[in-house]
Amino acid sequence: MFQLLRDGRPRTRADLAAVTGQARSTVAARIDLLMAAGLIAPAGEATSTGGRPPATFAFAPSARVVLGVDLGATHARLAVTDLASTILAQRELPLLITDGPDLVLDRVAETGAELLREAGRSTSELAGVGVGLPGPVEHATGKPNNPPIMPGWDNADVPAILGDRFHAPVLVDNDVNIMALGEHRTAWPGVADLLFVKVATGIGAGIIADGALRRGAQGSAGDIGHVAVPGVTDVVCRCGNIGCLEAIASGLAVANKLEGAKTPADVVALVRSGDVAASQAVRQAGRDIGAVLATSVSLLNPSMIVIGGILADAGEHIVAGIREVVYQRSLPLATQHLRIVTARTGTQAGVLGASAMAVDQALSSEAVDRLVA
Numbered sequence: 001m002f003q004l005l006r007d008g009r010p011r012t013r014a015d016l017a018a019v020t021g022q023a024r025s026t027v028a029a030r031i032d033l034l035m036a037a038g039l040i041a042p043a044g045e046a047t048s049t050g051g052r053p054p055a056t057f058a059f060a061p062s063a064r065v066v067l068g069v070d071l072g073a074t075h076a077r078l079a080v081t082d083l084a085s086t087i088l089a090q091r092e093l094p095l096l097i098t099d100g101p102d103l104v105l106d107r108v109a110e111t112g113a114e115l116l117r118e119a120g121r122s123t124s125e126l127a128g129v130g131v132g133l134p135g136p137v138e139h140a141t142g143k144p145n146n147p148p149i150m151p152g153w154d155n156a157d158v159p160a161i162l163g164d165r166f167h168a169p170v171l172v173d174n175d176v177n178i179m180a181l182g183e184h185r186t187a188w189p190g191v192a193d194l195l196f197v198k199v200a201t202g203i204g205a206g207i208i209a210d211g212a213l214r215r216g217a218q219g220s221a222g223d224i225g226h227v228a229v230p231g232v233t234d235v236v237c238r239c240g241n242i243g244c245l246e247a248i249a250s251g252l253a254v255a256n257k258l259e260g261a262k263t264p265a266d267v268v269a270l271v272r273s274g275d276v277a278a279s280q281a282v283r284q285a286g287r288d289i290g291a292v293l294a295t296s297v298s299l300l301n302p303s304m305i306v307i308g309g310i311l312a313d314a315g316e317h318i319v320a321g322i323r324e325v326v327y328q329r330s331l332p333l334a335t336q337h338l339r340i341v342t343a344r345t346g347t348q349a350g351v352l353g354a355s356a357m358a359v360d361q362a363l364s365s366e367a368v369d370r371l372v373a
């Protein structure tokens with residue numbers, strides 16, 4: 001019943017009894033418990049069809065808060081949000097992931113506590129913490145697995161370390177998955193099948209299928225950075241294989257091909273300044289990414305591909321390159337309603353997704369049952 005109310009629409013006891021098929025008395029008792037827990041609140045009266053107008057109830061997103069944490073290679077973004085992922089307090093800070101889990105998670109815990117105070121909420125109101133890391137994560141345990149740019153983090157027990165500090169459940173995922181979740185929930189909640197592609201220093205994808213994030217058996221679904229681009233035989237990737245997408249079309253790979261660019265941000269600046277070579281290189285990267293995405297389209301049949309990460313800031317060039325190849329290489333049935341666009345949530349995608357992941361856990365049927373028991 002509570003899951004129904006999560007959409008925020010006010011409903012009467014009679015509405016809820018009709019939809020759930022439960023007895024009016026059962027519904028009334030459940031409403032009392034959810035009210036006592038603060039998860040729902042009275043939402044005024046429905047229009048009456050005669051007699052006393054019935055009371056309505058709606059989800060109360062301010063009942064509790066969660067902490068969303070988006071850790072990158074050189075910076076972190078943290079936000080305290082309510083249960084509808086509305087940001088109450090947030091901060092961005094420089095932070096080197098190479099400092100290792102002890103130092104980094106200590107900073108996260110300190111900053112999180114400060115943000116809670118700033119939002120006027122206490123640790124006891126914290127229903128969960130969601131964390132995104134810039135490397136492969138086994139979602140079930142929350143432990144990073146051989147993350148290439150995170151020395152010292154392999155197998156680190158992030159949920160236990162942060163759980164000790166916050167006394168709340170901690171969920172961990174890779175940065176691309178939380179970005180996919182943040183972009184989907186915020187910008188395209190009605191789209192059931194969406195592929196989110198991050199093009200930055202590396203390349204990765206997050207898969208939304210049937211409305212939910214799909215992580216695969218070990219949490220590595222969507223890791224398209226090391227798929228081989230057809231026809232490339234002369235580029236060796238840092239993983240040791242030849243012709244990986246990431247070694248050819250990532251922001252770093254494009255920067256390496258251009259004079260005057262060292263980082264993906266430099267590439268974006270060149271494109272914005274009208275540099276023809278940079279625009280062409282980004283467009284070609286788009287085509288190479290498109291070649292791999294055409295296969296993904298055949299496998300998953302998404303109705304939307306959203307391009308995020310810093311290279312998406314280079315404007316239409318990358319999307320144009322991707323469209324060119326995807327529409328050409330995929331069957332008409334898969335592409336006739338396929339939209340390929342740039343992300344709307346920008347730098348907020350990760351922190352919003354980390355919040356959404358924590359909220360989903362905090363408001364799952366099992367968690368709500370425990371709360372009102």
Ligand SMILES: [Zn+2]
Pocket residue numbers: 225226237238239240241244246247
């Ligand atoms: Zn590779």
